[in-house]
Amino acid sequence: MNKKNLAILMRARMRAAANQEPLRQQQLFQPAHPNSPPQQDNVDENNSTTPERVTLKDVKEWMQASISIPTGKLEPVDANLEEFSQGYLTLDQEGRRELLLALARDYDVNRARVRDFMRQYLSLEPHGGATGDQESAELEDESVLAAFHRTERNLRNALKPMYAVFFERLNERPGGLKLLAILRADLLSVLVKENIPSLRALDSYLKEKLITWLSPAALELHQITWDDSASLLEKIVAYEAVHPIRNLLDLKRRLSVGRRCFGYLHPAIPGEPLIFIEVALLKDVAKSIQEVLWDDPPIPECEATCALFYSISSTQPGLSGINLGKFLIKRVIDLLRRDMPHITTYATLSPIPGYMQWLLSKLASQIKLSKSETENMNDVSEKGSISAFRENILLPEEERMILNSAVEHGAGKSAIEIMQDLLTASEWTKSDHLLAVLKPPLMRLCARYLLKEKKRGKALDPVANFHLQNGAVIERINWLADQSEKGINQSGGIMVNYVYRLDKIDENAQSYFSTGDIHSLLPSPVS
């Protein structure tokens, strides 16, 4: 790699650092900085080749022309799509918003057509009269069946929104898939502010199409190494969302002996993995990120018995909600099994991105309830209804230790108030005493968070939900596993090992899917 490429890599890293965003719960499938794609991207958003200033009106007209030319086995729409693709990228946020709204509203389903076909369908007799002889009844059945199939095909077509053809035509063009991902990323940010039905429908339809086009059959598993191009490695540096890559040496180490990095490439987005995963080859399942991010490999690769997945990052914010990670993990396990039969354990060392947020809001609500209870001491009925939501977050022993040890922190405060104070500041991590006091409740509540807290029947924690639905089990939670500022803020420094037991993956996934049951080796939390 020459000096220029090194410089590019370093600049990308610096840009990434400068754009570091506050941590978010959904970080698993969002890059660390979705608003700053790395420089020299496939689609260069700043480099418009159109000589004159492109207006929103122009771009709308190109869109309109791209959609309205009748469908056929040809593409006279190419020129319009090309203009649109370039024009769209020159629009500012507000311009893109207006364009997406126009697309969602003006090119929706043709409802009159749908209704016509429906009436036609409902008028079809499910079974022929069958009063005649058998042969003629069969013939009639055949023609009725043919009418059903024909009307169903017509209905399937009619139920396609008019923007369907626009997405399809874009996807067929070089650079089109990437543009569709950008379009969806923009759409998702508009939806955050304006959650209106037609935009939701547009998003849901586009997402469905992207899932089809990004079918795992169309993705190529690529082992990323130091021999890859700087433009590809630059993206790894920029998009590593779990454990940021500090410098070039750090990147080189992650691709060298004792580690592996694999990405999914799509032919339409060359040189840019859509998602990538980092693996460390270890003797045992690591208990902390320090054991993984060593400078020199602790063991020769041939002695490794555990493949530890320590980071998985997506590069395209527009593919949010499209689970490519599931297939990537499966493919990587298959590949490692074949190449390294001495590896018998496939595990992760994963962040618990939602834990602290959940715990702090739990503490806050309990403090509030407890105050209301005190204030309404005389009103029995009121008290009763409040008590229904009150719970003892801390065990008596934990409460006592916190109260005893933290006299200086707040006279007259309850244990959960002191705990809230401690956790919102970060000094506790520097005191061995406080670490010892907080470890039992933090570990116990973390197990509860992972095992018991659900959203729509699935694990509340997004990373937990991701691995559980892939068929992993929760093996162990690790104290002081990630002492970076991010690790402390997210999960009090706790990390979790999920394990993929090859003979149980399907069974676990099936049981999690159908019942929401979480398989775990953790002791059941006393809540």
Place this chain on the structure above:
Amino acid sequence: MNKKNLAILMRARMRAAANQEPLRQQQLFQPAHPNSPPQQDNVDENNSTTPERVTLKDVKEWMQASISIPTGKLEPVDANLEEFSQGYLTLDQEGRRELLLALARDYDVNRARVRDFMRQYLSLEPHGGATGDQESAELEDESVLAAFHRTERNLRNALKPMYAVFFERLNERPGGLKLLAILRADLLSVLVKENIPSLRALDSYLKEKLITWLSPAALELHQITWDDSASLLEKIVAYEAVHPIRNLLDLKRRLSVGRRCFGYLHPAIPGEPLIFIEVALLKDVAKSIQEVLWDDPPIPECEATCALFYSISSTQPGLSGINLGKFLIKRVIDLLRRDMPHITTYATLSPIPGYMQWLLSKLASQIKLSKSETENMNDVSEKGSISAFRENILLPEEERMILNSAVEHGAGKSAIEIMQDLLTASEWTKSDHLLAVLKPPLMRLCARYLLKEKKRGKALDPVANFHLQNGAVIERINWLADQSEKGINQSGGIMVNYVYRLDKIDENAQSYFSTGDIHSLLPSPVS
């Protein structure tokens, strides 16, 4: 390439030759021998790893299990799909037929569910009552719109046949796309004999899915060279459908100086182009295949001004009707334009596979009509109705020349009868005299066949239709351009040049698509 690989290549060629099938009209997108895939195929149909004899019942059960497990973000169906994939390939023709019939009939659309959603949809009020104030009317509109979108999504799902999930799950697996192509090839051969509605619907749905999965965005353009693997080159030898590759030297020449070969690869079917195109770099647009299939390049590449597409072949009979060639030609033109700016003409030298078949059936029907006319000489009304279909296929001058020159061929026969006799035997190609006599009518009628004979508003000849819909024009027809047995049988040895004029491609395609008008430089045929 070592000796063993050479031997494999040669064997593949010999197999191909031994399996040579009678010529068919639709050959453009069918390999020369669809029933004999080359040996050592990705999916080895003869190598079942299942120890016991697999029965149709087993395979049906695996299919059933693969479909009926509920959809979710997991694949506990993997084992069943694996069994099915292996089992299906061990079934004989009859077993596959029964299985496809079961799939088409038992996993069709759930019509009761469709009707429920339809009634729900039809009960939705297109616009809210709007009797209240504006704000509440808007809110109501929003919720009505949301209900429309929701029901439309439900309907789209309900209108998916139950086998949709089976195709989707198969496609997600390694080797799945290839199996789906095999399934469709089998389905197409069943349909030839049993054209029943549910099988037609199964085919139409599967074709639609394959079109989505084989979107050009997912295909990789690959230049095929002598450096490619023997397993890939073996497929080029086996599937070259237009001008068979005679031997290893012939193959090597087609990949060497003065020529190019490009294929479309899909990540899910590695090492096997789905379709490939052969290009010769020439000074002028070639008039005969002899000018193209030279042993030594006639000119240095840098002097070439014409890229001549002389062969395009598909390797997957199951992808019949899915026009990948259109995108391939476009991509290849783009690539050559970039790499070889001295090339200014993009043309083809193409077979006219349907010409002789059309001409002979035309001659036969005219002979029959002419006989009926003679027999019913006295019945005026009958004669009138026959005359409506009678036409003078030959010009008086042509008729005279045929009658004059062919005295020995049949006393008392009409000119069209003599022409029929001559064309059904092949001696005429060996007589300079007969060649001179037949050239004017054969060339004139060939122009008419290409320009005027239509099927559903499009060119009757499949190769003509293919290039015209891609935006090419008919430039020239060439006498004695392909004197191989196949060339004589298909088109009396005539070949045609289609030309892709880069600045007119879209315009031509658009006009052909909307009006069926054929752009041509041929003199308009006097019919």
